[in-house]
Amino acid sequence: MPDLPCDGDGVCMVCSAAAPPEVDLLRCTTCATPWHSPCLSKPPALADAAQWSCPDCSGGPTHAPAPLAPGGSSDLVAAIRAIETDAALSDQEKARRRQELLGGAAPATEDEEDEGDDLLEILGKNFSCVFCMKLPDRPVTTPCGHNFCLKCFEKWIHNRKRTCAKCRAEIPKKMAEQPRINSALVGAIRMAKISKNANSAVSATAYHYLRNDDRPDKAFTTERAKRAGKANASSGQIFVTIPPDHFGPIPAKNDPKRNTGVLVGEKWEDRLECRQWGAHFPHVAGIAGQSKYGAQSVALSGGYVDDEDHGEWFLYTGSGGRDLSGNKRTNKDQSSDQKFEKLNAALRISCLKGYPVRVVRSHKEKRSSYAPEDGVRYDGVYRIEKCWRKIGVQGKFKVCRYLFVRCDNEPAPWTSDVCGDRPRPLPKIKELNDAIDLTERKGSPSWDFDEKEGWKWMKPPPISNKPILSGDPETDAQIRRVTKRAQLSVAERLLKEFGCSICRNVMKEPLTTPCAHNFCKTCLLGAYESQSSMRERSRGGRTLRAQKIVKKCPSCPTDICDFLQNPQINREMMDLIESLQKKAAEEGDIQTCSDGSNGAQESGDDGDNADLEKEEDDSSPNEEDNNDAGCLHADDDGPVVKIVVESKEEDLQLKKKGDDKEEKDEKKTMVSTDVVDIAVEEVKQGSGKAGNKEVKQRKKRKGNAADAEAEAAMDTAVGEDARPAVKRSRKSGGEGLCTL
DNA sequence: GGGCCCGCAGGG
DNA sequence: CCCTGCGGGCCC
Numbered sequence: 001m002p003d004l005p006c007d008g009d010g011v012c013m014v015c016s017a018a019a020p021p022e023v024d025l026l027r028c029t030t031c032a033t034p035w036h037s038p039c040l041s042k043p044p045a046l047a048d049a050a051q052w053s054c055p056d057c058s059g060g061p062t063h064a065p066a067p068l069a070p071g072g073s074s075d076l077v078a079a080i081r082a083i084e085t086d087a088a089l090s091d092q093e094k095a096r097r098r099q100e101l102l103g104g105a106a107p108a109t110e111d112e113e114d115e116g117d118d119l120l121e122i123l124g125k126n127f128s129c130v131f132c133m134k135l136p137d138r139p140v141t142t143p144c145g146h147n148f149c150l151k152c153f154e155k156w157i158h159n160r161k162r163t164c165a166k167c168r169a170e171i172p173k174k175m176a177e178q179p180r181i182n183s184a185l186v187g188a189i190r191m192a193k194i195s196k197n198a199n200s201a202v203s204a205t206a207y208h209y210l211r212n213d214d215r216p217d218k219a220f221t222t223e224r225a226k227r228a229g230k231a232n233a234s235s236g237q238i239f240v241t242i243p244p245d246h247f248g249p250i251p252a253k254n255d256p257k258r259n260t261g262v263l264v265g266e267k268w269e270d271r272l273e274c275r276q277w278g279a280h281f282p283h284v285a286g287i288a289g290q291s292k293y294g295a296q297s298v299a300l301s302g303g304y305v306d307d308e309d310h311g312e313w314f315l316y317t318g319s320g321g322r323d324l325s326g327n328k329r330t331n332k333d334q335s336s337d338q339k340f341e342k343l344n345a346a347l348r349i350s351c352l353k354g355y356p357v358r359v360v361r362s363h364k365e366k367r368s369s370y371a372p373e374d375g376v377r378y379d380g381v382y383r384i385e386k387c388w389r390k391i392g393v394q395g396k397f398k399v400c401r402y403l404f405v406r407c408d409n410e411p412a413p414w415t416s417d418v419c420g421d422r423p424r425p426l427p428k429i430k431e432l433n434d435a436i437d438l439t440e441r442k443g444s445p446s447w448d449f450d451e452k453e454g455w456k457w458m459k460p461p462p463i464s465n466k467p468i469l470s471g472d473p474e475t476d477a478q479i480r481r482v483t484k485r486a487q488l489s490v491a492e493r494l495l496k497e498f499g500c501s502i503c504r505n506v507m508k509e510p511l512t513t514p515c516a517h518n519f520c521k522t523c524l525l526g527a528y529e530s531q532s533s534m535r536e537r538s539r540g541g542r543t544l545r546a547q548k549i550v551k552k553c554p555s556c557p558t559d560i561c562d563f564l565q566n567p568q569i570n571r572e573m574m575d576l577i578e579s580l581q582k583k584a585a586e587e588g589d590i591q592t593c594s595d596g597s598n599g600a601q602e603s604g605d606d607g608d609n610a611d612l613e614k615e616e617d618d619s620s621p622n623e624e625d626n627n628d629a630g631c632l633h634a635d636d637d638g639p640v641v642k643i644v645v646e647s648k649e650e651d652l653q654l655k656k657k658g659d660d661k662e663e664k665d666e667k668k669t670m671v672s673t674d675v676v677d678i679a680v681e682e683v684k685q686g687s688g689k690a691g692n693k694e695v696k697q698r699k700k701r702k703g704n705a706a707d708a709e710a711e712a713a714m715d716t717a718v719g720e721d722a723r724p725a726v727k728r729s730r731k732s733g734g735e736g737l738c739t740l
Numbered sequence: 741g742g743g744c745c746c747g748c749a750g751g752g
Numbered sequence: 753c754c755c756t757g758c759g760g761g762c763c764c
Contacts, residue, residue, distance in 0.1 A: 231761040232747035244750085271759060275749095283749055286758040290751070303758020319757070327746065329757055342751070342756080364758075473748080 005035045012036035026052055053132075118583065119192040119494065126576035127185070130165045131156065139185040141512035144169035145568035153179055172514060172562060180516030185573070187497040230272055238471035240278040243464040244288070247296050248356040248381055248447065248457070249408070250278050264380040264410040271299070271362070271376060276471065279378040280360045284329050287319055289346025294355050294462060298347070298404075300371065301362035303330060306393050306401070309361075309368035311414055313382075313427050317392070318344035318400025337398040338389070340437070344400045351384035354445020355462070356407065356455070370414055380408030381455075383447060385426055388435035398436065403429060407447065409454040423449045491584040498577050501555055502527060506581065510573045515558035521569060527554060528564060 004014050014036060026037045026044070037043045044052045120135075129136045131152035138150035146166040148156070156165055157176045164171055240262065241254045250262035268274040275281050280297040281288050286304075289295025300307060304317035321338040322331040340348050350357050359379045365371040370379075382404040392399040405427075406412060409420040432438070446459040467479045500507045502523035509521035528551050551561040 229761055231745085231759075233760085234748065281749085282757075283747095284757045284759050285750080288750090292752095299758060301758040307758085317758090322757095324756070326744085328744085329746080329759065346751095362758075476749095 003035075003039070003041055012039055014039035119491065119580075122576060122579045122583070123189060123192050126572050126579065127189075135189050136185065139182045139189070140175075140179040141182045141185070141516065141570055141573075142169070142171055142175060143512075143514055143563050143566075143568060144171075145512065145570040145572070147182070147185065147570070147572055150179060150181060169568070175514045180514065182512055182516045182518070184497045184518050188494045188576075192494065230270060233272060234473055235272050235275050235283060236471050237276060238278065238469045239276050241468050242278050243466040243468050244278075244281045245290065245293060245296060245462075245464050245466045246278070247294065247350075247461050248358070250358075254278075262378055264378060264408060265413040267372060267375045267377045269375050274299075274360055274376040274378075277378075279358055280376075281469075285319065285343065287343040287347060289343050289350070290465075291342050291345040292349070293346065293465065294349040294353060295343065295346035295357055296350075296355075297358035297360065299360050299362060299376070300365050300368065301376075302365035302367065302371075304399075305332070306399055307365070307368075309365065309370050310427070311370045311406075311412060312421065312424070313403065313405045314368075315429070315431075316347075316402040316404055318347065318402070320344065321392075321397055321399065334392050334394045334397040334399065338400045340387075340389075340400060340439075347384060347400070347402055348387050348439055351387045351402065351439060352441050352443075353462075354383055354441050354443075354447055356381035356447040357384060357404065359404065359406075372413075377413060379413060380406060380410055380420075381447070383407050383445060386429075386432070386438065386440050388432065388438040390431050390435055401431070401435070403427075407449070407455050420454065489584065491580050494580050495577070495584060498573070498580075506577060507573075510570045510577065511567045512570045512573070513553050513558070513560045514563050515553050515556050515560065517553055517555040518570070518573070519554065521567065524554070524567070525564070 004012075015038075024037050026035045026040070123135055127135055127139070127147055129139075129147065129149045129152050132149060134149070136147050136149045136152075139147050140150050140153050141147050142164050144164050144167050146164055148165070157171070157179075162171050162176060163169060239255070239257050240250050241256060242250055246254075252259050252261040255261045262277050262279055266277065266279070268277065268279075271280070271283055275283060280299050282299075286299045286301065287295055288297045298316060300309060300314065300316070306315070306317040308315040318338045318340075320342065321334045321336045323333070323335040324331055338344060347357075349355075359382050360376050361368070361371045361379055362376045363372050363374045385403045385405050387400065387402045389398045389400055391397070403426070405424065406421045407423075411417040411420055444458065446457060446461065447455060448458045449455050450458075467476075467483050469476050470479075495506050498507050498510065498518070499505065500510075500518065500520040500523050502519050505520075507518060507520045510518050511521050511524050512518050513524075549561065550559045551564060552558065553560045
């Protein structure tokens, strides 16, 4: 028998004793509900009765966690589970990754802990449920702008109270009957808690839960290719425990499978297998790197005729400047200048910093005597001593050029030496005479030679910005999502929770509608500005009864007309937002210097860079979209004002994640049929276009080739799409084929 | 050996 | 999201 309280009439819902004697009644200190103590499965000791919280409020078994908002901790749990089940990881490594996942960055620093505390404090100061005095669990917000736990609120309502416990304002029937959880608050509170509990409670629970989950071991055989062969395969398990932005050799400690590390001369069948051992991660691309951070590795596979291989040193060509239309991945012919951007910029950073760059050679490089006969081979680390541009051998366009010189403690696979490299004089490069944009390292290199210890990091290697890959695409995608969130400061993430879905900025004077959507006061009111709540109708000479106008919430079909009569600012939320903004502003400095963009700040090398940037001919793409992305607006239907009196049953309870898309589509169709109604006012001009885009995207998802083509035709005809036709052709070609 | 094709991974 | 990319299978 579950524990049940006394009902509204004071009748025990367990034993049905009407009006039990007062001594047998226990009042919950949290929700004030009376309980018949003899019927409790675990009645409190007499001494504790004064402090007693009922099973509903104290988190007993009936108090199962509510389904979380989309993108919530279920992602997190899945990601943690993946770590736990990864047999390739030592317990220590697992712990480290869990921590990374939960805390945001590798070893949790004091700062982070402080941040968590601060935020919880801020939250606690601004929010507390009047009933339980705690941070609201499943928070609901009254139209008068006060926040409570759902449970506490329901208890209150259940006791036939129809006024706000805080301000005594009347609570509308709808809110009383169907309170909505304010998911913006849920997110904010949860994040603050996670950031606080990263090292203790949360991870401990997760750890236990996952330890017991003995899913079959994926071992090291995972090959996720869906079709035979590797032409279009997924890469499979990653065996080494380095993040994809790890520089330098792969040491034994990151090779839990063999405990040898990746040794010079190791060979693999192909690029996918090479990737699994971390020597060079990209599946197709020749350069692994990030434009503001550096390049970790390159592949020599004969993709660029300008390459020139001399074993201990070689000349490498940058990427780009080629026409990849027609759904190609590569193309021998240059058709435009390469620039020091993207991966080419990454290589240049490695040059400036003197980072070690891993090099793999592929059998596909036919013109080099150092290339392996078959497969892909790891040849150790090199440094990029100089880079520049020149007109490529094809004669028309500029290419980026890089001088790589070997600097590895292990001998190269082709030498009979037993020792690795020693610093050697730079080779004389003829083409340097007509080099453009020459860039050389000015400061001392990060990776350098020490007479006693050989090649080593003289300056600490750059701190990784990425989680370690598992090779399982789903897991990695989840981890990426989680860490991406984690990369924002906690305060920023909290602020993100408080975005107004009309103006997309952090809310000013937030209003919480009875349907639990949040907007800036001015945005929401502005959206209905020209509408009065009643509409005088006259037909012929006589005046008809005034008809009530329905005003739809901008985020859902709920009529919020009554709420709009006298909307109350959610003061608590407003105060919180202000504290957070202050905190985020303080954090600002720290954020910017930890994001890895300290790339090319070596003394004095900036002059060069600036020059380069200026000189680059600007064939800037005519982007029709700004980065505030159509997708943000796409689900923005704007408030729809209509005059129909209809009772639409809303079932917008907390939806499970994954239902999101359907919900959106549902909403869309609903609106489009409703638009027949008399007055339709859209908040945003141009939302029609956004909608159009959304439709296009959906079609694309469905792979509707005919529609896509019609669309493309329309684009051309209307001239709306300013992209060059070649760029589209790769995409449309792909679509056409994949549907058949 | 060359051309075509396209799933996938990563950068921004 | 959209774009890029020194692959790999397959057909000619």
